[in-house]
Amino acid sequence: MFHELRFAIRTLLKSPTFTLVAVLTLALGIGANTAIFSVVNSVLLHALPYPQAGRMVLVLENAKGFGEMATAYPNFLDWAAQNKVFESQAVIREDSFTLTGVGEPEHIRAIKASAGIFSTIRARPSMGRAFLRDDDRRGAGGVVILTDGLWKRRFGADPSVIGRSLRLDQKPYTVIGVMPSGFRMPMMACDLLIPVGLDADMGRWSHYLTSVARLKPGVSMAQAHSNLDGISQTLQRQYPDSNGGWSLQVQSLQGYINDQVGTALLVLLGAVGLVLLIACANIANLLLARATTRRREFAIRAALGASRSRVVRQMLTESVLLALIGGGIGLLVASWGIDFLVSLKPADFPLAETIHLDSSMLLFTLAVSIATGLIFGITPAFESWRLNLNESLKEGGRTAGTCSRHALRKALVVCEIALSLVLSIGAGLLIKSFINVTKVHPGFRVENVLTMELTLPKAAYSDDIKTAAFYDRLLENAKHLPGINAAGAASNLPLSNMNWETGFYIEGQPKPARASDLQYAEASVVAGDYFQAMGMRLVRGRFFSGKDQRDTPKVMIIDENLAAKYWPNQDPVGKRLFIIGGSLREVVGVVGHIKYTGLDRDTRVEVFTPFTQMPYRDMYLTFRTSADPAAMSAAISNAVHALDKDLALYDVRTMQQLVSRSLSMRRFSVLLLVIFAGLALLLAAVGIYGVMAYSVAQRSHEMGIRMALGARAADVRGLVVRQAMRLAFIGVVIGLSTAFALTRVMSSLLFGVTATDPPVFTGISVLLVVVALLASYVPARRATRVDPIVALRYE
Amino acid sequence: MTNGSTPLIHLEAVTKVFVTDEVETHALAGIHMDIAKGEYVSIAGPSGCGKSTLLAILGLLDTPSDGTYILNGKAVSGLKMHERARIRNREIGFIFQAFNLIGDLTVYENVELPLTYRGTPGSERKKLVHEALEKVGMSHRVKHYPSQLSGGQQQRVAVARALVGSPSVLLADEPTGNLDSANGDAVMDLMRELHRNGATIVMVTHDPRYARFADRGIHLFDGRIVDEKVEAV
Structure with missing residues (x-):
């Protein structure tokens, strides 16, 4: 193995241009995958930074004819007391206050929470204590728990802050605790916590709270549904006015987050995976071209006694080494990519602060790099398996086996075109949806409106x-x-x-x-x-x-x-x-x-x-x-x-900014998919160019014959372009049928356009054919410059 | 040197100089030559004497550095690329030592190729291709690929391809060089047969046996014609 590795390093160093192109292509492909997977990993796979987060659920009220709605406080008190499926439960609500009594007045974000929140999310204050049941009721003295950020920012990380007084909206509160750094509330951000029961609205009509609960160990979602269903029927009978036709539902907290951004992230992950596959196809093509020039070397190795598996191993060592170098640089690309993604992310993107590169991402990158190396290395490696020793030694590896290798290279390019088409159609559908959304009239005049929030x-x-x-x-x-x-x-x-x-x-x-x-x-x-x-x-x-x-x-x-x-x-x-x-x-x-x-x-x-x-x-x-x-x-x-x-004014925004913010998740998906589709088109164009340029070089003899027989420059150019167009056509046909099947998964992201929109499918197909045409034109022009005398080997 | 009528090919003081870095190589140094219609001319000489350069100029694959080339009454030495391609397609048929058939095309398609470039209609192409293949005895192999044929058969197909457009002249560069003697003899018999039927042939060969098949032999040395004699057939 060491011998193979040493030779692989030498071989790669001997062809610096090839190595550089391959490594950069891989770094881009692997880096983009790692960056997107980091987001998926943080938001969808390890989204909730709470112990045993799989047991955390949202409890939703549901009224026939209205759909899901927030929780009314008295309903919460009832099901919290009667249920047998939750270990603990809580209600939370975002609020805001003007903080005074500690320096300049400041508008701060607060979460009003019931006392059970700490056991539900399994978090404890790092200083002081959590809310007690007695704090969380009408008439109790006002208490607050500070987040680490507010404690450091406004109290200078004062260790004796517990017991201090502050004023929120000019009402006095006592600090009873400070949460540890890194503490996060589910779905909401805040500077401090206040008990919700202090001034909760006791009307059963007032649905304004979010309920979170932790299932008891071993309790299934079905059991929770069944238990809450029984409670809701009791409440319907007790309070027919407010609760008639009303029910309780349970949804996993992770499921809720997945519903918000899951489809968009999975589409992006799929898209970036396609980009990597296209990059693999490109590098496999480069390696196949290189393998052609190295046939004599392989033949000599085999003639000297190397087994075929040894030759294959040598090829795979080189490709995996290339991929590992690409993956290493890809980590840098991923690190920049994550910063880029976070800077682009929508304002209300869930758990954005948890997105980062960690040890699991290093393992992911390593695994993707090795897999990538094997994927793009396997085809050239097994081509060397089929080597005809006698022919290769006799002809210096110039002609034998060219047809099958060329067919392989064409097949790879067809795959690239098909994958690029799928990706570009996806991007096209999202762009069209975005344009459709921006054309929607909001019912008011967006320009020249200033808005701001004020709380008395x-x-x-x-x-x-x-x-x-x-x-x-x-x-x-x-x-x-x-x-x-x-x-x-x-x-x-x-x-x-x-x-x-x-x-x-x-x-x-x-x-x-x-x-x-x-x-x-x-x-x-x-x-x-x-x-x-x-x-x-x-x-x-x-x-x-x-x-x-x-x-x-x-x-x-x-x-x-x-x-x-x-x-x-x-x-x-x-x-x-x-x-x-x-x-x-x-x-x-x-x-x-x-x-x-x-x-x-x-x-x-x-x-x-x-x-x-x-x-x-x-x-x-x-x-x-x-x-x-x-x-x-x-x-x-x-x-x-x-x-x-x-008084403090906050959230000062123009209406245009609000409209723009409402489109931010859509813009985020469109922008990324357009970047990936652009990358895919570029890689496909490079692939087509590479195959056509290689084909022209291989066929210079044939071009010479054709020119000797009277072919004009246009005939030769047409020959090359037609060949490229044939590949593009096959790729487009395969890509269209694949896109037809795949774009349905993004239906929920579309607006005013179907997943099989004919203009998008047609337009992108034409675009791809034009890209193929442009990519083949340079080699086609080069073919016309073949000197028939040289090609036909006159003296 | 000619039979007295207007020559099909007229070369006057044709030179060809190759310049590489600081070295000038005079491949042809003042060639004067006339070839009449229906004539069979062989060109011989040692390696590097300029035979293939002369053939390339005759076939409009290359241009002379100086001098005049008149083919079928038209000065062709200063023509543009696309005009040369058109004349090559209509006036000249090539037969190469290495056959130079296109491996991915069938026998039929290889022979059809010059007619395709000429824009001949499909039905006429079919007729002409079959006639040409009949002439060389290869009409039973139309669907074969070159790799499925022997060397002799490949060269017959190459001859058919050279003939199919009824060119004014056939240029053959060592047509038997890659063949064994039996196949070589067969190809030469075919050439002689074509000549008897009126074809004009210019053939480069090393082999004195085959040079004698020609009406006239030209001997080149260092880019000059050093000997020229009419063979007794």
């Missing part, structure tokens, strides 16, 4: 009058700022990942007996000139105005979809509907439908209530500006601080 602390704005007065004055002042055309606010903003649904029924229809029989709508509370600021279309009636006050009749605005659904061919203005947990409201206007949860998602019908009749402390401010909206943020911040200097 409960302590200072304890009642609706103070809250309403603040927003009234703020929006009135902002409206007169230079550059602001309209100022408004809403409780939730389209594409902001924050949406609220409300149940309702139409006046005159019987009140549904069960919660699941209600209709649901996206609901927003809006203030000031929100509709004008967003550029929404008034279809009928009017926008809210100064007439709509706290003590005037309750009004609402609905969207055109709701109007069309319930009052087709009628004027909905003046009709009334009953909002669950609210009151009967009269429709005063109809606006255009807007996309709330994503440009590529269908949303429910929409209802808007005036802020004056339902004041809300957490609002998204929205401003239509006459110039660059981002430039207005300082002026608006000043306007806010002129009214209350302790």
